[in-house]
Amino acid sequence: MSAINNFEGHPPTIQGRMLDEKILNILRNSSDSYVSGEELCKLADVSRAAIWKHVEKLREEGYDIEASPHLGYRLVDIPDSLIPSEIKYALKTKVFGKEVISYKKVDSTNTIAYELAEKGIGEGASIFAEEQARGRGRHGRHWYSPAKGGIYLSCILRPKIAPNEISKITLLAAVAVAKSIRNLSPLNAMIKWPNDILVNNKKVCGILTEMKAEQDRVDFIILGIGLNVNTQARHLPKGATCLKDELCHSKIERDISRVELARNILENLEEYYSILKKEGFKPIIEEWKSLSAMLGSRIRVILQNRTFEGQAHNIDENGSLVVRLDSGVLERVSSGDIIMVR
């Protein structure tokens, strides 16, 4: 992993990371007021020198911490960075994001997550990056992943399912992300089968699910999510957009907090994953349908060897798209690209 710039430089000791977070939380809790150096030492149970070192570390991560010789320390501003101390702060999950690993720049978060999964990292571990040099989409396509503005996230899942059930995870993730966008903005996020999230008919998010599996048993799944949040338009390919630009079109000028959105996505993933386990795929399918951008619409289906048109009729119990051909025949599609026909 030599090409990777970890946020934290060399991997920090767990103790060091815990101390960073301990000091940060003391400052967070005292909100706008100062905490004296002496008090901070007592609460964190370390020396003044150690406090200084860890405050410097937090500043490097983007925390604005004021230090006054007479008053002490004060947390002035927190960064909107996809770092463990922000993602995990007030995160209401037990599995997703229990372990967070963040990078400034990687080739692909899915690749990193895959390697970690092979080494045995637990379910729910979440890999974030601020930028991807070789972000990947379906079928080896490139996923534009510029710095400043996107959420590039890969989660490790270890469900006890057969390989042909992997679509369930993709569809579940699409529901989770669309719901999160709706939770934190007035934008009407919709899902385009199988793995795109659209806002105003433009793509804001892609989902890439990969797995290692035996013939009849999934070993692990990597759920990759690439979401354009505050990405500058000039960095996005044709047909794509970001949440900030779509808000702007609605006359709402603001950045969306990537940290809040990422947290909400982890929470929704946990909720729908738990529903899948307890109640099966049916409730997920129902949610998916209610968010679908195309059921009932005329579509063109592009397969490896042929192309055909029809009406997007339904999603079946395995997550396949059911298309009604002009002859009235229903055709199931489990792979391929879809174009909406006007």
Added chain:
Amino acid sequence: MSAINNFEGHPPTIQGRMLDEKILNILRNSSDSYVSGEELCKLADVSRAAIWKHVEKLREEGYDIEASPHLGYRLVDIPDSLIPSEIKYALKTKVFGKEVISYKKVDSTNTIAYELAEKGIGEGASIFAEEQARGRGRHGRHWYSPAKGGIYLSCILRPKIAPNEISKITLLAAVAVAKSIRNLSPLNAMIKWPNDILVNNKKVCGILTEMKAEQDRVDFIILGIGLNVNTQARHLPKGATCLKDELCHSKIERDISRVELARNILENLEEYYSILKKEGFKPIIEEWKSLSAMLGSRIRVILQNRTFEGQAHNIDENGSLVVRLDSGVLERVSSGDIIMVR
């Protein structure tokens, strides 16, 4: 790969390997007669010192090469070792075994093959080992892989199929191996769904197919084959046997050439893989059925959460087992263990 003892010590240069094989083939071609040192130098286009070095290398690999000061060199005996120069000699394939990598001992040939596949090694590349420290069966089970006697082989496949078609590869491999055993011995090898080869109702071979895949597209498949050929009975678990012992029970006392068998397996894999691509899965299924040890028999099916009995009725177009329950209802099984009920 520090735990691995490659047959060839440090990876040899391609030139070195080619020279080994060139010298070996000159000696092979002169069969029982001597080739003078001078002639060998001329034919191989190298110095006497180089000849000596490569002859030593070949001897280390198990070739018995006689060197007489007056007569020259003579190939007295070849080893029954799963090394590239033996596997590839007179191998009638274009894809399978085009690249052969052999090890004395590995943890698992599937693990090595998986790593090589991730690094981009081509279709048909074949990894052999004389011994596996952590041979793997289905669902994380152990596969006994003692030295001296077994074929432990993993092939890399890159078919353009969906993940739910992986059973086709497992079944195809079972047909290939069963046919090879029948080709090279009078033993009546049969297939037990999904991935065992039986001789006289005892297991001689297991097949473990693993894959890396996206939701709708296989990236690569590792086809792992563990076959007990001349393995000593005391090294085999209960219910298992080896080809040599079954021959012995038929009053035929001989070792089976592992090299010949391995070559034949690669050739059969290539043939059936090519049939799958050109004619689809139907001809494979028909072969499979003709080799089935259980169609028509009463079986017990053990799934993750329940167990039931019925008659093994058929194999469907996806390679799933169709079981006829006592109620007459047909149930499809794509995963699980089968016990034959007497």
